[in-house]
Every structure is written in C-alpha cells, then in structure tokens.
Amino acid sequence: MKLIVLRGANLNTEMYRGYATIANLARVSAPDPFNQDTNPNGLQRDLSESHSRDAYRYAEGAEKVPDHNRSWSEVLLNVRDPSVVKLSPLDEEHGVFELEIREELINKSLGRPQISRTDGNHRLHFGEGDPKYEWPPLAASTPFAMTIGLAPEAEAYLFMDINDNQKSMNTAHLAHLKARLTGPEKLAVEDPALWIAERLTDDPKSPWHGIVHKGGQRTQGLKRRVNLAALRTGIGMTLHDAVKLRSVDAIEGKYVLIRMFWNATARTYAGEWADQKSMLLKGIGIWTLSQLGAEIIDRCLVRGVIAAKLEDEMSEYLRQTKLVFDWRSGGDIQGYGGQSGAQNAANKMKVALSDEDINIGQIAAAVKNMA
Numbered sequence: 001m002k003l004i005v006l007r008g009a010n011l012n013t014e015m016y017r018g019y020a021t022i023a024n025l026a027r028v029s030a031p032d033p034f035n036q037d038t039n040p041n042g043l044q045r046d047l048s049e050s051h052s053r054d055a056y057r058y059a060e061g062a063e064k065v066p067d068h069n070r071s072w073s074e075v076l077l078n079v080r081d082p083s084v085v086k087l088s089p090l091d092e093e094h095g096v097f098e099l100e101i102r103e104e105l106i107n108k109s110l111g112r113p114q115i116s117r118t119d120g121n122h123r124l125h126f127g128e129g130d131p132k133y134e135w136p137p138l139a140a141s142t143p144f145a146m147t148i149g150l151a152p153e154a155e156a157y158l159f160m161d162i163n164d165n166q167k168s169m170n171t172a173h174l175a176h177l178k179a180r181l182t183g184p185e186k187l188a189v190e191d192p193a194l195w196i197a198e199r200l201t202d203d204p205k206s207p208w209h210g211i212v213h214k215g216g217q218r219t220q221g222l223k224r225r226v227n228l229a230a231l232r233t234g235i236g237m238t239l240h241d242a243v244k245l246r247s248v249d250a251i252e253g254k255y256v257l258i259r260m261f262w263n264a265t266a267r268t269y270a271g272e273w274a275d276q277k278s279m280l281l282k283g284i285g286i287w288t289l290s291q292l293g294a295e296i297i298d299r300c301l302v303r304g305v306i307a308a309k310l311e312d313e314m315s316e317y318l319r320q321t322k323l324v325f326d327w328r329s330g331g332d333i334q335g336y337g338g339q340s341g342a343q344n345a346a347n348k349m350k351v352a353l354s355d356e357d358i359n360i361g362q363i364a365a366a367v368k369n370m371a
Helices: 022-028 049-064 152-163 171-182 184-190 192-202 228-241 251-268 270-274 283-302 307-319 338-350 355-370
Strands: 002-010 013-021 075-079 085-091 096-101 115-119 141-148
Touching: 013 022, 013 096, 022 141, 075 152, 115 152, 171 184, 184 192, 192 228, 192 251, 228 251, 228 283, 228 338, 251 270, 251 283, 251 307, 283 307, 283 338, 307 355
Parallel strands: 075 141
Antiparallel strands: 002 013, 002 096, 013 141, 075 115, 085 096
C-alpha cells in the first residue's frame, strides 16, 4: 500500500500525515490492549464494542448519505517496527513523501503490533468489516497521523496525554499508566497515594491483592471488583487526615500501617468483604473506611501500640463500628453519596470509637488467658 504523506511537527513530535481508507488503516494496524495479567505493558483500555459499532455506523453513513457532512479527528498510528514501512522523498524541501506500507512483512499474530493504534482503536476496530453483522469493509477516507519508531514509553505518554481529559476514559487505566511510566521511586514522592494503592494491589499480604482492576482488558474468570482510581482516592484521604501518620517518614512505614488497617477491615468485616454486592468495596465504602482508618491509625500511634499488636488493636476499633451501617446493597449506607457523603458517614462511625473499650477488651483477654 502506497500513500502520499506530509512530514511535519506536532509540537515537538515528528509525524507523517495523510489520508487512507478506514479499511486499509485497520488492515495494517492493530491495538495493544493493556491486560494486567497477560499484557502488563500494553496500551489501550478495554474495548467497548458498542462504541466501535457506533463508530462504524457513523463512518458508514458518510458513504450512504453523502449530502450529510461527517468527519472525525485523525487516527494516530505508531510504526513500532520501522522495517514494515519505506519512505521515499517526492519533494523533501516541502516535506512531501511517498509512504509504502509493506504489508507482506506485517504479522498480526505477534504478541505486540508492528503498527500500533496509539489513538483511534475504536474507530478502526470494525474498519475491515465484520461477518457477524454482515458489514463490508469501510471504503470511506479518514485522515491519519503516523509516528515512526516512537519508543513504547513515549507512545504511552502520548496516549495518556490524549485521553487524560476525556470523561469516558477509565480513570483506573490512566492511574496505572501514570504509575507505570513514572517509576516507583519518583511516584512515591509525586503521588504517594497512587504508590500505596499500586502496592496494595500487587502485594500478596494485602487484602486488595487480586481484586483491584487497573483498567484495560478484564481477564476472563477473574473478579476484580474494585477500581484502582477509587482506592487511590481513598488512600489519599487517609494520608491527608491521619495527623500522626505524617510523623512516619518513610513511605514504606506508612504503607505497612495502611495495609494493617485494611487487613483488619477485611477480617472484621469478613462477610461484607466477601459479598460481591456489598457497598463496602464500592467507592462510598472505600472512602468512608479510608477516613475512618486515618482516625484508627492515629489512635494506635498515640497510644504507642507495639507493632505486633497493631492489627489486633485496629480490629478492636473496627468492631465498635460494626452496627453503625448496613453495608448490604439497599442498606442505609446508600443514603450517603460521593466524597462528601463518605466524610459524613466516616464521622458517624468515628463517634462509635472508644479507647476505653479497647482497654477493657485487653483486660478481658488477659484474664481469660489466666483461667
């Protein structure tokens, strides 16, 4: 396939711009979907087939109803394997080139695409047509921009920049991309809440391990019911509200204390934690417990609880709050919504906390052990 393209700069990134049929661009390119299990270095979010169907019908309408003007923004492709393209200057002074895409070298069975769909995967998904819907390939022309040899990390930054302000983008996917691109040491300084949320997700000692979705494709059979972005927001609340926790200098120390709290929560609220429909692991629950956790962690630090007893002490505090709300779907916690509602719910739970009850519990346990 040979195309005429114009070389130029989009801000500080060199690109080749041109026009091609949607079917042709779809045929030579492929997505690189992120999957936290099978493709952790992937790029795209989970595909919305309905979104792609809408894109196909919109583009199809340009051919079927030519008197109704339609257009969309250019598709952005990155040639990760420069050997599959050849550039020949036609008017190099003015940046005009012939771009040959050597289709015989493109192998779509590879794990990662040779020509990646940096932006526009939903528009190209059905571009070659689909036998299930009896859709033909789309012959409508579309503008495209192409980078050649852009490093995967730089491509990921472009993807994140393009999608960061789109309301429909999965915020968990963007959060994980930021964590992946920033690196752990820098992230710990720039966004400690995200650093801790990512660590909780990946740590086998954490109750969040295996249940947090980082965006992208969902692996079939795995039930990841918690959004990384919601957890990150909750951790941010804990770090902001826990005054005594600020005296713990190392982020690793803060992490361990927060992990202890959530381990205590998963143990104390075991039924709610296991219930797929429980509101405890929805946004309202995570944010409410995160703010309650700030209070409980501070109380433990003020009382000088030794490390070996911290998780048990946190569990004792949490037991005092068990009857405050019904966390079942349809329970009274649903009367609280958003972050402001979570703050009100957390304040109501804090009223139930008592250091005296903790001390009585310790005495009772000690007496029982003497029997």
